[in-house]
Amino acid sequence: MMGLSSMADETGMRVLEAQLRSADSVAILRHGMNMCGLLFLWQVFSHCCPLMLLAGWSAALIVATAAAIGLSTHRGGANGPSDLRRHGLGALLQGLVWASCMALIGRSGQMTELIALWTLVSCVMVCGAISYAATPLAASAYLLPCIVGLFFMFDDNGQLPLRALATSYALSLLAGCFIYARTFARQHSTTAQLAEKSEVVSLLLREYEVGGSDWLWQTDTLRRISGVSSRFAETLGVEPAQLEGVSMVQILAGSGWDNGRFAAGLHNLADHLKRRESFSNLVLPVEIKGQWRWWELSASPRHDENGVFQGFRGVGSDVTAQRESADKIAQLARFDPLTGLPNRSHLREVLDQAMDTARGRSPGCGFMMIDLDRFKSINDTLGHQIGDKLLSQVARRLRQVCDAGEFCGRFGGDEFAVVLPHVADGAVMPRLASAIIGALSAPYQVDQHMLHVGASVGSALSPMDGRESEALIRSADLALYRAKDDGGGVHRAYEPQLHAQAEERRQLELALREALEKDQLHVLYQPVVDADQGVVLGFEALVRWTHPQLGAISPVKFIPVAEEARLIGPIGEWVLRTACMEAANWPDDVRIAVNVSAEQLAHPSFVSAVVSALAQSGLEARRLELEVTESVFMGEDTGALKVLDQLLGLGIQLSLDDFGTGYSSLGYLSRTRFNTIKIDRSFVVGASKNTAESLAIIRAVVTLADSLGMATTAEGVETEAELQMVRRLGCKKVQGYYFGRPMLPEDAARLFPAPQRVAIG
Known part of the structure; x- marks a missing residue:
């Protein structure tokens, strides 16, 4: 702050530059006061002070002022501690000139001239303190010689109180300069640090915009896009100027803005913007040039230093690939990839829901197990590729047989299943089973092969054949085994007393089926x-x-x-x-x-x-x-x-x-x-x-x-x-x-x- 030691960091250099700029901005006031003081002295002391003394002092003041101006003008390109010291030297020269004025000229007049000189010196010291307030070294160099000169201006013959008063006044000005300089340095140090951090943040944001896959966006108080980032505009396929001032919701709505058909995610976004609350990981569909993409947005409201709402600032990213991947995984988890039919777990969910809905009703819901006859021999002789194509054709026929009220799926291997959420009478399941057997038993053309397979069907009805989905599936499976034992190509409903040999053979199997559930x-x-x-x-x-x-x-x-x-x-x-x-x-x-x-x-x-x-x-x-x-x-x-x-x-x-x-x-x-x-x-x-x-x-x-x-x-x-x-x-x-x-x-x-x-x- 004083300029007596070297600056170790960039913040200190920025504070030093601010000190010199502040002193230079008010230098004209100081130099103007010197010239006014010079004229004032000639007006007051020309009749009582030797003209040679007055002329010599005036020349000294002019030279000191010119030297101070020259020292400030001929600084290096990069300001440093030496510039503060050079600035202080100019202040010292002017302070010594005014101290000599008090010591030499002040004794030439009477009390009236003395009071006039003190008034002038007070103004000069105040003006110097103001102009040198940001540079304590220059302020000290200027005011300390003036304080010494006060001792020569006021002698000891009854003027001791005036000397004490004047000295206290000058010291107060010097103390005020140091206090102001300390506050000035702190403020500019903080400003410099904030500017440095702002530069770092700006650099990081620029790197983020250039190298990242996400983009930044912000809105004003009216939810209009402002400060459009290049990546944001590039993602939308337009120029940044075309987005400036446009409603954020309108941009994201696409063609839906005209017909009012907005996605649920867009409604959520609009609610958050309206309530001025933060949100994160909000996923919504966005139409870009006729194609739909999935965006993920996060943002927080921004306020000024007075807490006034200024709009939103946030980040967005295109998550279309992740969304499609997640949908694909969900599809694989619930549907059979070969036939496209619901898989075992999906069928089980549907059956659970149907049984919950049918509780207390008799008959309730029905479940049918379907197994292809002679499929294994085709698979073994012609290979899995032919077998897979055959299963795909079976799935298509099964869809055609089942109407909208029946839910069919692939249970696994060559086994299929049908859930009937509501069975109106006892003839529904035999009629559907007969239709399934007839449709699946018709010849298949797979590549160059004409294939013939049959189908066996076992059915069970809730609640008499099972009150839980697993029990109903087990009952239908037992009925299917009965159909297979009877030669296949037929439908068998579950009966409490099945063939004893099948029951014995399946004893361990039944226990094994229960093992998972229990x-x-x-x-x-x-x-x-x-x-x-x-x-x-x-x-x-x-x-x-x-x-x-x-x-x-x-x-x-x-x-x-x-x-x-x-x-x-x-x-x-x-x-x-x-x-x-x-x-x-x-x-x-x-x-x-x-x-x-x-x-x-x-x-x-x-x-x-x-x-x-x-x-x-x-x-x-x-x-x-x-x-x-x-x-x-x-x-x-x-x-x-x-x-x-x-x-x-x-x-x-x-x-x-x-x-x-x-x-x-x-x-x-x-x-x-x-x-x-x-x-x-x-x-x-x-x-x-x-x-x-x-x-x-x-x-x-x-x-x-x-x-x-x-x-x-x-x-x-x-x-x-x-x-x-x-x-x-x-x-x-x-x-x-x-x-x-x-x-x-x-x-x-x-x-x-x-x-x-x-x-x-």
């Missing part, structure tokens, strides 16, 4: 660890069944039943969803592996079920690993490879389980990008016993995996010796009782204490 199934998690570091890399999800009467039932027993009864789909989907939900609570680098059967892969809705599980759990696709066995590649059909490619396209990891125990073929390894090959425990046990064949197989698998960019997991590692052996053979990951048995979710979660996971083994 939470009898649970998932255990076995850790998969890094072979070298012993760090948990992931878990394999293993389904277990504990029946309340039969106790624990081995997966070896109930999994084949589930596959035969086509329950492996819902069970596998439940395991997948449960495992994904649990894995979402683990660290981001830990994966979950879920086994997938050949029947699941052949199911057209399998990919949508995986997408739905990921979407509902929030688990990233890269953390899900699906394990398949070599049996999925039996035959010439490439349907499994296509499904696996779809899963890989979603970012899901693939693992080939039990490699080398079945139908090993290097051909499908070259066509499918597996991430991991799992080596069966039988080879691990054999290798630990130094069996040459097992050692050779493991080495070959490891070498093959490395060359194809795949990892290897050794299963069934139970001892330290087996661990060391698979390490030497080059296996990247290991799994087995040595590191942990299949465990409950809470036990698995304990392996990852916050904030870091724990290495085991």
Whole structure:
């Protein structure tokens, strides 16, 4: 502030420049006062003061004033502390001249002339204090010599009170200069800092506008667009000038502005703008040159320093791609991708709603299960591609048979279902079943093939055949089995007393169907660890069944039943969803592996079920690993490879389980990008016993995996010796009782204490 030390930062330099500008702006006042004082002295003291003395002093004042002007004029291009000191030197010269005036000229006159001189000096000091107020060094250099001169102007002969008064007056002016200079420096320092921050914000906003995908927008008090950003105008495909002053709602309404048809999101936006309240992540459709886009807007009201509303300022972004992706995921989660019909979960929702509506009414709602006859033979002989085309034609015929009051969908595989929300009489379902069988049994032309399939139908009616949707589905399924047992191509309604043999065969199946609903199934998690570091890399999800009467039932027993009864789909989907939900609570680098059967892969809705599980759990696709066995590649059909490619396209990891125990073929390894090959425990046990064949197989698998960019997991590692052996053979990951048995979710979660996971083994 004084200019006696160097400036270390840009803010200080800006304050210094402001000091010099302030002093320069009032310099004319100071110089004018000097000239007025000069004339005043000649008028008052010319008769009593020696003319040579008066002339010499006048010349000194003129020279000092000229020197001060010269020092201020010849500054460098960049102001610095030296300029403050040069400015202070000019002030010192003028202060010394006026001090000499008081010391020399003041004694030439009488009391009247003395009082006149004091009046003049007071005016000069006030004028100097005002002009040098922002520069305390110059103010001190100007006023301190004047204070000294006061002691010579007033002698000790009765003028001591006048001397004290004049000195106090001059010191007060000097103190006032310092106080003002301090306030001045603080204000300009704050202003400089705000300007610097404003420049930074402006720079960031410009970079944001240029490089970001979002844009800024703002409105005035009348909700008209103002200060249009270039990206905002570019997104709308117009020039910024065309948007200035136009209503924000009008721009977003597009052609709807004329007919008054506004989207719900636009109504919400208008309400927020009207109520002057903040909003965020408001998504609404916007028409741009005849095309509809989805925008996401956020904004807050802006006010001036007095709290007066100035309009809105916010940010917008085009989320059309995200919206379409979300709609696509929702579509995959509720509709079968092959036929376009509602999938199993969607049918279940509709059935639940129908049963809730029909409660207390008898008959209530109906449910029909439809299974194609001889479809498996066509699928096996002609391939899944022909089978898929056949299913698409079946779906179209089923839509044509069902009217607007009936809801049809694909239950899975070659099974379809129909929900009848209201059954007026007992003849409705037999009549519809007969129409379905007739329509689906007509010949199909698929490519160059003329195909013949039939249809069997089982039906159930609420509330007598089931008061809950699951019970009604089970009753219809039992009726369908009865129809299949009777040779197919017929309709059978559910009866309380079904064939005893079918009941016995389905006993375990029925219990298995209830297992999901009654939470009898649970998932255990076995850790998969890094072979070298012993760090948990992931878990394999293993389904277990504990029946309340039969106790624990081995997966070896109930999994084949589930596959035969086509329950492996819902069970596998439940395991997948449960495992994904649990894995979402683990660290981001830990994966979950879920086994997938050949029947699941052949199911057209399998990919949508995986997408739905990921979407509902929030688990990233890269953390899900699906394990398949070599049996999925039996035959010439490439349907499994296509499904696996779809899963890989979603970012899901693939693992080939039990490699080398079945139908090993290097051909499908070259066509499918597996991430991991799992080596069966039988080879691990054999290798630990130094069996040459097992050692050779493991080495070959490891070498093959490395060359194809795949990892290897050794299963069934139970001892330290087996661990060391698979390490030497080059296996990247290991799994087995040595590191942990299949465990409950809470036990698995304990392996990852916050904030870091724990290495085991």
